[in-house]
Amino acid sequence: MNNYDEQIIRNLEIIAVKIRKNIIKMLFKAASGHPGGSLSAVEGLVSLYFLHMNHNPKKPDDENRDRFILSKGHAAPALYATLAESGYFSYDELNNLRNMNCMLQGHPACLCTPGIEASTGSLGHGLSFANGVALAAKLDNKDYKTYVMLGDGETNEGQIWEAAAAASHYKLDNLTAFIDRNFLQIDGNTEKIMRLESIRDRWNSFGWKVIEIDGHDIKKILEALDEADGNSNSPTIIILNTIKGKGVSFMENNVDFHGVPPNEMEYNLAIEELDTLQKKLEAMN
Amino acid sequence: MNKKTMVNPRNAYGQKLVELGKKYANLVVLDADLSKSTKTILFAKEYPERFFEMGIAEANMISTAAGLASCGKIAFASTFAVFATGRVYDQIRMDVAYSKSNVKIFATHGGISVGKDGASHQMIEDIALMRVLPNMTVIAPSDAPQTGKIVELMVENNGPMYARIGRANAPVIYKEKNLINLKLGKGLIVEEGNDVTIIACGTMVDPALDAKKILKNNGIDTRVVDMHTIKPIDKELIIKCAKETGAIVTAEEHSIIGGLGSAVAETLMDNNISTKFYRMGIKDRFCESGDPKDLLEKYGLNQKHMVKNIINLVKKN
Numbered sequence: 001m002n003n004y005d006e007q008i009i010r011n012l013e014i015i016a017v018k019i020r021k022n023i024i025k026m027l028f029k030a031a032s033g034h035p036g037g038s039l040s041a042v043e044g045l046v047s048l049y050f051l052h053m054n055h056n057p058k059k060p061d062d063e064n065r066d067r068f069i070l071s072k073g074h075a076a077p078a079l080y081a082t083l084a085e086s087g088y089f090s091y092d093e094l095n096n097l098r099n100m101n102c103m104l105q106g107h108p109a110c111l112c113t114p115g116i117e118a119s120t121g122s123l124g125h126g127l128s129f130a131n132g133v134a135l136a137a138k139l140d141n142k143d144y145k146t147y148v149m150l151g152d153g154e155t156n157e158g159q160i161w162e163a164a165a166a167a168s169h170y171k172l173d174n175l176t177a178f179i180d181r182n183f184l185q186i187d188g189n190t191e192k193i194m195r196l197e198s199i200r201d202r203w204n205s206f207g208w209k210v211i212e213i214d215g216h217d218i219k220k221i222l223e224a225l226d227e228a229d230g231n232s233n234s235p236t237i238i239i240l241n242t243i244k245g246k247g248v249s250f251m252e253n254n255v256d257f258h259g260v261p262p263n264e265m266e267y268n269l270a271i272e273e274l275d276t277l278q279k280k281l282e283a284m285n
Numbered sequence: 286m287n288k289k290t291m292v293n294p295r296n297a298y299g300q301k302l303v304e305l306g307k308k309y310a311n312l313v314v315l316d317a318d319l320s321k322s323t324k325t326i327l328f329a330k331e332y333p334e335r336f337f338e339m340g341i342a343e344a345n346m347i348s349t350a351a352g353l354a355s356c357g358k359i360a361f362a363s364t365f366a367v368f369a370t371g372r373v374y375d376q377i378r379m380d381v382a383y384s385k386s387n388v389k390i391f392a393t394h395g396g397i398s399v400g401k402d403g404a405s406h407q408m409i410e411d412i413a414l415m416r417v418l419p420n421m422t423v424i425a426p427s428d429a430p431q432t433g434k435i436v437e438l439m440v441e442n443n444g445p446m447y448a449r450i451g452r453a454n455a456p457v458i459y460k461e462k463n464l465i466n467l468k469l470g471k472g473l474i475v476e477e478g479n480d481v482t483i484i485a486c487g488t489m490v491d492p493a494l495d496a497k498k499i500l501k502n503n504g505i506d507t508r509v510v511d512m513h514t515i516k517p518i519d520k521e522l523i524i525k526c527a528k529e530t531g532a533i534v535t536a537e538e539h540s541i542i543g544g545l546g547s548a549v550a551e552t553l554m555d556n557n558i559s560t561k562f563y564r565m566g567i568k569d570r571f572c573e574s575g576d577p578k579d580l581l582e583k584y585g586l587n588q589k590h591m592v593k594n595i596i597n598l599v600k601k602n
Contacts, residue, residue: 063357110355110384117355119384122375128345129380132352132360135337139313140356159376162345170337 002226004219008051010281012218015085016046017278020247022081022094024270027261030098033106036257037151038078040182040215040242045082047221048147057087060114066144067133069118071126072151072180073107074259080104080113088115124157126150127177131167134175134235145229149178153185156194161206167235168207175235176228177208181215182244184255203237215240248273289456289491292429295393298450299324301436302361303331309440315350315362317343323363323393347373347388351380354387359440365399366392366408366449370415381445382418388446389439390415395425395449396538397567397584398488403574408449409567413543415447416516422469423516424448425487425537425545428458431513434467442469449487451538453577456491458511472519478508481561481599482526482533483591486512486545489536489565496591503592505599518548524556532561532598538586541566563598565590 019042027033045068049055053066070079077097084091089103096102103113107121118129130148137144154160167175181199183190190196203210209231213220221240228236244258245251248270251262262270306312306328315337320326329336339346343364350360363369369392370377381388397407415423422444426432432450439446458475467473475490476497483493490511497507508530510522527533533553535546546564553560565586572584581587 118352119379122379124344125348125376125380128348128376129352129355131345132349132354133356134352135349136353136356136358139334139358159342159344159348162340162342163348166339166342166345166349169340 002222004222007285009219010284012046012050014278014281015050016042016218017247017274017281019046019078019081019085021271021274022084023077024248024262024267024274026077026081026094026097028267029095031261032098033077033261034074034259035251035261036184036244036255037072037180037182038075039246039248039251040244041072041075041078041149041180042246043216043218043221044149044178044180044240045078047218047225049082049086051222052225053147054144057115060088064142064144067117067130067146069120069126069130069133069146069148070108071120071148072123072154073120076106076108079108083113083115089113123151123154124159127160127163127167130175130177131163131170131172134167134172135170137174146175147178148175149180152179152181152183152190152196152199153193155179155196164203164206164208171233172235173232176225177235177237179237179239180242181239182242184244184253184258186255186258188255199239207234209234209236210239211236212239212241215242216246247277291454292457293454294426294429294432294450295322295324297429297432298391298393298436299327301433302328305437305440306332306335309359311358312440313337313353313358313360315339315346315360317341317346317364317368319364322365323391325361325363343368343373344376347376347390348380350388351384351386359387359389361389361391363391363393365406366395366411367406370408370411370447374414378418382420385420386445387443390447391436392447392449394452396451396488397572397580397586398538398577399452400577400580401574404571407572409538409540410543411449412515412537412539412545413547416543416548420445421516422446422514424469424514426450426513427487427490427511428455430457430459430461430464431467434461434464435513438467438469451488455488458491458494470514470517470519472510472512472514472522474508475511476507476509478506479530480506480532481595482508482510482530483536483595484510484512484523484526484533484545484549485536486515488538489586492588493536493591495588496595499588499592500595503596505595507595512545515545515548518552520552520556523549523552524558527553527558527560534563534565534591534595534598536565536586536591539566541568561598561601563594565594
C-alpha cells in the first residue's frame with residue numbers, strides 16, 4: 001500500500017478548496033444548478049483525478065485510461081471544475097456552465113465535453129454503464145480501472161440493484177464505486193424518504209467488498225482506493241460518509257441547497273470562507 | 286397460390302451474428318434471459334466470452350451495452366420488442382441515442398402476431414417510441430434473408446439502431462443475391478404497379494404481395510414497396526410513388542399512431558404532395574390473446590383487408 005505523506009495530502013486539500021470555489025463561482029454565474037451534492041463529492045473526485053487515476057487530459061480518448069463515470073449527474077459542477085483543474089479544458093469554460101452554445105451542459109454529456117465518459121443526469125444508469133466499461137476491459141485484457149460515483153438517494157433506483165447484481169456476478173474486481181453518503185436528497189433525509197440503511201449490509205449481500213470511511217478525508221480515500229484495487233473476484237464499493245454542502249458553513253447539511261444556487265450575498269460569504277481556508281492550508285506548507 | 290418457403294427471421298438473426306462474430310472480434314451480444322427465443326443463443330454457444338447474459342434486467346442490459354460500446358464494441362442487445370423499448374426507453378434515450386452509442390437493439394416478437402401471449406407481449410408502439418428519438422435508426426426487416434442482410438448493415442454502420450422482427454416463421458420474399466445492394470434508408474420496390482402503392486414494412490410486405498395478385502383480377506395494378514427502414518425514411522421513393530401511382534396505402538403490424546404510416550403521411554404533407562392515402566395498422570387499441578392468423582384478420586391486417594382497403598381507396602374520387 002502507498003504511503004501518503006502530509007505534504008501530498010495538504011496539496012490535494014488545497015486543490016479541493018480551489019475546486020469548491022469554482023463550483024460556487026460557476027453556480028452563481030449560471031444562476032442555476034446543484035451546490036449541495038457537488039460540494040459533498042469533491043474529495044472523492046480530487047483523490048481520483050489528482051493522484052489515483054491513470055489519465056491524460058491531453059489524450060482524453062486514450063484507450064488505456066482509467067475511466068470515471070459520474071452517475072449522480074447533477075454533481076456535474078464538481079466534475080467540470082475537476083476536469084478544468086486537471087487541464088481537460090480551460091477555466092474560462094466554467095463561466096459558461098448551462099449556457100447556450102457552450103460545452104458545459106447542465107448534466108454531463110459525453111458528446112459535448114472532453115473527459116466526460118457517459119451522459120448522465122437521469123439517475124440510476126451510471127453503474128450499469130460502468131459495468132459495460134469494466135467488462136470491456138476484461139474482454140480486451142486491459143489493466144485500466146473503472147470508477148463510478150453514485151449518490152445515496154440515487155440508490156433508490158431499481159436499476160442500481162440490477163447493476164449491483166451484475167457487477168458481482170461478473171466478478172468485476174476492476175470496478176470501484178463510490179457512494180456519496182450525505183444523507184440528503186431533494187425531499188429530505190434519505191432515511192425518511194426511502195430507507196437505505198444498512199447500506200453496508202445491502203452491498204455486502206450483493207457480493208461487493210464494502211469499505212466505509214470519512215468521505216472528506218483524502219488520505220483515507222486514497223488508502224481505500226488502493227485497497228479496492230487490490231481486491232480480487234468482486235467489485236468494491238467505498239461508502240464516503242460526507243456532508244452535503246461541505247465547505248460552505250451555511251450550505252452544510254442544508255437540503256435547501258440541493259438544487260438552488262447561491263445569491264450574491266451567499267456567493268460572497270462562501271468565497272470568503274473558502275479563501276480563508278485556502279490561506280490557512282497554504283500557510284501550513 | 287404456390288406453397289411458400291417459410292423461414293424464421295429469428296434464426297436468420299442468430300446465424301448472422303455467428304457469421305459476423307468471426308469477422309468482427311469487437312462484436313458482443315447481450316440478452317435478458319430470452320436467448321433461446323431471440324436466437325442469440327447461437328452466438329452464445331460460438332463465442333461464450335463475448336456473450337453477456339444479463340438476466341431479467343433490461344435497463345441494466347441497455348446501459349451496460351452502452352458502456353461496452355464506449356470501449357469500441359459493437360453491442361447487440363436483444364429481447365422481446367415490448368421489453369427492448371418501452372421498458373427501457375430512458376436508458377435508450379440517455380445512454381444510446383443522446384450519446385450516439387454504437388448499440389444495436391435487436392428485438393424479436395414485435396407486433397400482434399406474437400399471438401397467444403396477449404396484449405402484454407404484443408408490442409405495437411415500439412416503432413413510434415424509437416422513431417421519436419434523435420440519432421436513432423429504425424428498421425423492420427420483412428423476411429429471413431433480408432433480416433440477415435440488415436444485421437450485416439447494422440454492424441457495418443456506426444450509431445444507434447433499433448430493429449424489430451416478429452415471432453413467427455415468415456415467407457421468404459428475397460433471394461440473397463438480390464439483397465446485395467440493400468441500403469439502410471432506401472426502400473425497395475418489390476413489385477411494380479401504376480394504380481396504387483402499398484408501402485409496407487416487416488410482416489406486412491408478404492401479404493401485400495398476395496394482395497397485389499388478387500387486385501390484378503379487379504383491374505388494379507398495385508406497386509409494392511418494402512420500407513424496411515422507417516427512419517430515416519426514404520422520402521424520394523415515397524414522393525415518386527405518390528406522383529406515379531396517385532394513391533398510397535401503408536401497412537404495418539404496429540399502431541397507426543407514430544409508425545410507418547405516420548412517417549409516410551408526414552413526408553407527403555411536408556412535401557405538399559396531395560394523394561389518396563390510407564393507413565393500415567392497429568387502430569389505437571390493445572389487442573388480445575389468440576391465434577396469430579385470426580388476430581391479423583380481426584384487427585384488419587391481412588391481404589384480404591388490404592384488397593378491400595385498396596379497392597375503396599382507388600374508387601374514391
